[in-house]
Amino acid sequence: EPEVTQTPSHQVTQMGQEVILRCVPISNHLYFYWYRQILGQKVEFLVSFYNNEISEKSEIFDDQFSVERPDGSNFTLKIRSTKLEDSAMYFCASTRGEPLHFGNGTRLTVT
């Protein structure tokens, strides 16, 4: 069964640095998402992306965050000037109209 793949599985960065989290959605999917899960807490919506533009974003997704689909297969989340509180699991998801398929996440640790 096709999967959403995310790299890296674990990223450690220093506060203030920029990170790019990468995702390869399922190939025939059209809608792409990023979600975040702080350790021990619930999964939270960050942003949805369709037709090469953001369709909706949460209040968490401020100017520090950006998303891009640089080519036909990758979908990235960039976090500029990371803060300690950005430490979390970041999940990419995609769909073509049925329920979301999630990747296994990237664990971001900001030190």
Add this chain to the structure above:
Amino acid sequence: GQQLNQSPQSMFIQEGEDVSMNCTSSSIFNTWLWYKQDPGEGPVLLIALYKAGELTSNGRLTAQFGITRKDSFLNISASIPSDVGIYFCAGQIGTSYGKLTFGQGTILTVHP
């Protein structure tokens, strides 16, 4: 924003027992979903519900979309050790496709 209240927070049961968990909200959702998350992995869809009153099964799992569209429950029958994990409900409002609101999760432990 919308909030989902999921209960119980955790459950410790013996293998073979049945399990029930539920989610309630003050908001109306058009879709209810139940996901399971294993350690270090992403949520995996168990059951999707699209209509008020809908009752859907997936093997030993049964879920229902409440008539008021503000609640849903998930039942697991005859639990087995591999049922261990965190179960999340998630709701979607029709105008915000793919924007899911998740519950806080139910941690399930099954003792052999």
